[in-house]
Amino acid sequence: MKPDEQDKYSRQILFDGIGAAGQERLLAASAVLVGCGALGTASANLLVRAGLGRLRIIDRDFVEPSNLQRQTLFDEADAREALPKAIAAERHLRAINSGVQVEGITGDLTPKNAAALLSGFHLILDGTDNFETRLLLNDAAISLGMPWIYAAVVGSYGVTMTILPGQTACLACLLESGEDSGGRGAALGGDATCDTIGVLQAAVGAIASIQSAEAMKLLAGKPEALNRRLVSCDVWSGKFQSIGVERNPNCRACARRDLIYLNGDAQPHITLCGRDSVQIHERGRKLDLADLGRRLNGASRDVRYNEFLLRFRVPPYELTVFADGRAIIKGTKDPAVARSLYARYVGA
Numbered sequence: 001m002k003p004d005e006q007d008k009y010s011r012q013i014l015f016d017g018i019g020a021a022g023q024e025r026l027l028a029a030s031a032v033l034v035g036c037g038a039l040g041t042a043s044a045n046l047l048v049r050a051g052l053g054r055l056r057i058i059d060r061d062f063v064e065p066s067n068l069q070r071q072t073l074f075d076e077a078d079a080r081e082a083l084p085k086a087i088a089a090e091r092h093l094r095a096i097n098s099g100v101q102v103e104g105i106t107g108d109l110t111p112k113n114a115a116a117l118l119s120g121f122h123l124i125l126d127g128t129d130n131f132e133t134r135l136l137l138n139d140a141a142i143s144l145g146m147p148w149i150y151a152a153v154v155g156s157y158g159v160t161m162t163i164l165p166g167q168t169a170c171l172a173c174l175l176e177s178g179e180d181s182g183g184r185g186a187a188l189g190g191d192a193t194c195d196t197i198g199v200l201q202a203a204v205g206a207i208a209s210i211q212s213a214e215a216m217k218l219l220a221g222k223p224e225a226l227n228r229r230l231v232s233c234d235v236w237s238g239k240f241q242s243i244g245v246e247r248n249p250n251c252r253a254c255a256r257r258d259l260i261y262l263n264g265d266a267q268p269h270i271t272l273c274g275r276d277s278v279q280i281h282e283r284g285r286k287l288d289l290a291d292l293g294r295r296l297n298g299a300s301r302d303v304r305y306n307e308f309l310l311r312f313r314v315p316p317y318e319l320t321v322f323a324d325g326r327a328i329i330k331g332t333k334d335p336a337v338a339r340s341l342y343a344r345y346v347g348a
């Protein structure tokens with residue numbers, strides 16, 4: 001460890017659980033964060049300050065004013081510029097700790113790219129907001145033999161669980177076993193999402209802190225300190241729980257290795273992404289955003305673009321198109337409407 005690192009991390013090195021040896025390991029460790037919203041920004045901030053060696057951030061979305069209440073890495077300028085979250089997070093994290101290699105990737109995690117984007121890291125962190133992507137993460141982690149830390153928050157309530165493939169229960173053990181063992185229902189309060197019942201930053205902070213502490217134990221080489229239980233907390237009612245989750249000996253994912261989310265074609269080309277939006281994935285299609293911007297400007301569509309994305313309005317809808325051909329259409333939950341807008345303004 002260099003002298004400036006000894007000074008920078010001195011309070012963490014003094015902590016018995018980490019020590020100088022743990023800090024050395026942390027500085028040499030890497031993690032990949034999938035989803036950089038409320039949980040992702042909070043955990044990334046904690047781990048980059050703690051002196052993680054390398055962090056990759058994968059996110060498909062861009063910063064909006066309604067994110068700033070809880071997505072603590074972003075500011076008003078990011079929202080004004082509609083920067084992709086992965087890019088804005090990378091910039092802020094580099095300013096916070098230039099000693100950490102931070103790499104932001106704007107895109108969607110899919111069965112096709114999961115192995116390439118996730119492998120080579122010591123740990124996967126869940127910052128996603130939907131179970132389809134989490135089950136893909138779970139399949140990918142089992143396939144690659146990588147630990148990952150599940151986390152979810154809605155309203156004032158959140159859960160987190162560290163998953164070590166082959167050692168602990170996996171997300172499919174939790175969600176797909178016959179009886180409801182407090183999985184999907186407990187995690188999200190039924191079908192509630194942050195877009196329907198809201199979310200408190202305090203709940204996000206509590207869960208992100210537990211997730212980050214687990215990450216530090218793993219990356220500092222202290223697996224014996226890991227909490228191998230499903231931890232939940234409600235910052236409004238003050239109820240905290242920790243539940244043992246048994247491995248399902250017949251689990252579809254970690255026992256039978258039937259990795260349907262990774263190997264199947266489970267990822268549709270059109271997905272609802274909450275908050276009254278539809279995402280269209282058009283893989284392998286590169287768009288010339290400047291050219292598209294010129295075409296749309298003629299029709300005066302309130303076009304704004306930066307090097308990463310282009311946004312324009314077709315009242316009551318708003319379309320955000322990324323350079324990889326992906327688009328998020330806001331103002332509808334109807335895939336047919338989204339597809340027709342995409343075809344009309346971006347191209348079939």
Ligand SMILES: [Zn+2]
Nearest residue numbers: 170173251254
């Ligand atoms: Zn399992």
